[in-house]
Amino acid sequence: MFDDVLTRDNEIAHITSSAFVVNKNRSKALMVHHNISNSWSWAHADGDVDLLYVANKEVKEETGIQNIKPVDQNILSLDILPVLGHTKKGKYIAPHLHISVAYLLEGDENETLVVKPDENSSVQWIPFREINMYSNESHMKVIYNKIISKIEKSSI
Structure with missing residues (x-):
């Protein structure tokens, strides 16, 4: 159906499902410090056609929190990274x-919060206004700022 676009078997490009996790009052995001990128980032994974399920599952695995729920079933952001x-x-x-x-x-x-040592070295809630100080990936700062702007301008 999708060939290998949902898995890392596709070495050119594959779909990943990411979660921008916010606290109840929408002032902080749950971020992990990824070992590979050596940067603070959102939780993300691949390998399943149910992308919302993958996002939920990965947050639980990478952060330890279990009480999470979708704010909306719709896609929040679609990007090529x-x-x-x-x-x-x-393996290279x-x-x-x-x-x-x-x-x-x-x-x-x-x-x-629980660290998953094979993937990250830290997990924490970061205030929206501080995310740019934590992330060292300029292309991700643009995306996080876009998402935060959407959250702040809407009632979600």
């Missing part, structure tokens, strides 16, 4: 593209 060449689990991964489908989720900021 460059991924630099890197080594993962001892060539530069490629992520066709990023992002959803807005709400999480409980009072839950205990």
Whole structure:
């Protein structure tokens, strides 16, 4: 049906599902410090046609929080993101593209956060106004700012 566009088997470009997780009052985002990119980022994964399910599952796995819910079933942001060449689990991964489908989720900021050491080194709630100070990926700052602007201008 989709060939290999949903998995990393496609070494040129594949679809990833991302979660921009906000607290109840929409002032903070739940971010993880990814080991590979050495940057603060949202949780994201690939490999399943149910992209909202993948986003939910990955947030739970990468952050430890379990009380999350979609704010909206619709896609929040659709972007094409460059991924630099890197080594993962001892294997070189060539530069490629992520066709990023992002959803807005709400999480409980009072839950205990858990690091997933094979993927990240830290997890924390970051105030919207500080995200640009944490992220060192300029292309991601543009996306986070776009998403935050959407949240602040709407009633979601």
